[in-house]
Amino acid sequence: NAGVTQTPKFRILKIGQSMTLQCAQDMNHNYMYWYRQDPGMGLKLIYYSVGAGITDKGEVPNGYNVSRSTTEDFPLRLELAAPSQTSVYFCASSLPGTGGRSPLHFGNGTRLTVT
Amino acid sequence: GQQVMQIPQYQHVQEGEDFTTYCNSSTTLSNIQWYKQRPGGHPVFLIQLVKSGEVKKQKRLTFQFGEAKKNSSLHITATQTTDVGTYFCAGRSNDYKLSFGAGTTVTVRA
Numbered sequence: 674n675a676g677v678t679q680t681p682k683f684r685i686l687k688i689g690q691s692m693t694l695q696c697a698q699d700m701n702h703n704y705m706y707w708y709r710q711d712p713g714m715g716l717k718l719i720y721y722s723v724g725a726g727i728t729d730k731g732e733v734p735n736g737y738n739v740s741r742s743t744t745e746d747f748p749l750r751l752e753l754a755a756p757s758q759t760s761v762y763f764c765a766s767s768l769p770g771t772g773g774r775s776p777l778h779f780g781n782g783t784r785l786t787v788t
Numbered sequence: 789g790q791q792v793m794q795i796p797q798y799q800h801v802q803e804g805e806d807f808t809t810y811c812n813s814s815t816t817l818s819n820i821q822w823y824k825q826r827p828g829g830h831p832v833f834l835i836q837l838v839k840s841g842e843v844k845k846q847k848r849l850t851f852q853f854g855e856a857k858k859n860s861s862l863h864i865t866a867t868q869t870t871d872v873g874t875y876f877c878a879g880r881s882n883d884y885k886l887s888f889g890a891g892t893t894v895t896v897r898a
Contacts, residue, residue, distance in 0.1 A: 708888075713797060713890060713891075714890055715794075715876060715888040715889055715890040715891050716831070716876065716878075716888040717888075718885060718886075718887075721885065731885065763830060763831070774818075774819050774836060774838065774880075776821060776833035776836060777821075777823075777831070777833065777878075777886065778833070779830040779831050779832070780830060781829075781830050782830050
């Protein structure tokens with residue numbers, strides 16, 4: 674099993690450009706998440722999905738969009754990139770678990786710079 | 789909304805010494821998870837605590853969940869260079885969203 678795979682690993686965008694961060698998991702996990710990590714700020718939840726066709730906003734959704742057409746894939750779309758979106762983005766997945774107690778499995782991250 | 793505070797933000801430790809990092813929530817948690825992120829890496833799950841007052845050990849790491857289920861701690865004994873990284877606590881108060889602390893970044897002096 675590859676686990677959670679994120680592409681690309683690095684990307685530089687100009688202000689106003691758009692891009693899609695790809696995330697795929699092969700563990701048949703229902704739940705998938707997008708986090709961003711800024712220095713000293715921990716991980717902030719952008720969007721999450723509890724299954725194919727179902728998505729919802731997290732703490733910091735502005736400027737992003739997601740879709741979940743299959744169990745495996747959960748792409749994150751950035752429209753009109755801004756310098757404030759410079760960050761490291763992590764995709765994660767988990768099983769529902771009993772009472773939501775399953776651990777998160779993270780991808781290797783995408784380091785995005787907007788200039 | 790739920791907030792999870794973690795202290796200290798940085799911990800500089802002499803190799804062989806012990807240290808503790810603390811995690812506090814503004815609300816009661818159903819469970820708390822701890823993750824470790826090596827420099828340049830991604831967070832990796834370490835352990836989960838569910839019961840009030842629960843204590844779990846992993847070799848030199850001891851994890852504790854408070855009686856009120858609003859705080860947790862990670863204690864590392866005899867710190868080694870392999871302990872370098874950032875340790876995150878993450879509290880869950882509903883079914884699918886974890887709230888992460890800002891992390892404690894540990895550096896070790898040999």
